[in-house]
Amino acid sequence: MNTNWFVMGIACFFSVASCNQNNVGSTQAPPAVSSPASSTLTVPARVTDKNILQQGKNIFTKNCSQCHGNNAEGSQEWRKPGADGKYPPPPLNGTAHAWHHPTDVLMEIIKDGTLPDGNMPSWEGKLSDNEIMAVIFWLQSLWTDEIFKTWQGIDLSSREE
Numbered sequence: 001m002n003t004n005w006f007v008m009g010i011a012c013f014f015s016v017a018s019c020n021q022n023n024v025g026s027t028q029a030p031p032a033v034s035s036p037a038s039s040t041l042t043v044p045a046r047v048t049d050k051n052i053l054q055q056g057k058n059i060f061t062k063n064c065s066q067c068h069g070n071n072a073e074g075s076q077e078w079r080k081p082g083a084d085g086k087y088p089p090p091p092l093n094g095t096a097h098a099w100h101h102p103t104d105v106l107m108e109i110i111k112d113g114t115l116p117d118g119n120m121p122s123w124e125g126k127l128s129d130n131e132i133m134a135v136i137f138w139l140q141s142l143w144t145d146e147i148f149k150t151w152q153g154i155d156l157s158s159r160e161e
């Protein structure tokens with residue numbers, strides 16, 4: 001079935017990327033980038049490859065956890081703007097609304113950041129597309145099956161338009 005093809009596509013995509021770097025995570029050489037999740041109309045499956053998820057978690061711990069929390073639990077007060085009028089970092093673990101966004105929108109938020117209206121810095125040029133995808137896959141591994149299923153529908157319809 002198509003899903004299997006897609007999962008294999010992702011696995012190959014990442015293993016090619018990591019084979020080119022002897023040390024996954026420590027080399028910053030930008031791999032050839034294509035967005036596997038948006039290049040097909042197949043519903044994206046959960047990524048369960050332990051190496052990819054661990055890489056995503058490591059990148060998150062290094063770059064994102066100081067704001068979004070060690071386990072992406074975010075700030076409890078994420079719905080209310082803080083004293084500076086800007087929103088606190090929301091949870092990304094499936095309890096807020098990160099899962100309302102299809103892959104390309106998540107990618108865009110992470111690359112662009114929200115400065116100066118918000119407090120999130122831009123990651124463009126600091127993290128490669130592969131690294132950002134690994135973080136997104138790790139975050140998604142924290143989502144319940146129900147949330148992930150809903151997200152799959154949102155992601156799919158965003159690519160049909």
Ligand code: HEC
Binds near residue numbers: 118135
């Ligand atoms: C300096 C603090 C800070 C850091 C570091 C940070 N963020 Fe954020 N992030 C925020 C804030 C604040 C928001 C809320 C949006 C806004 O600014 O209004 C946010 C929003 C987001 C959203 C949108 C969530 C939604 O529900 O729409 C995503 C996705 C996200 N961040 C991912 C990341 C990732 C991945 C990293 C690390 C590569 C990261 N952030 C690092 C502060 C941060």
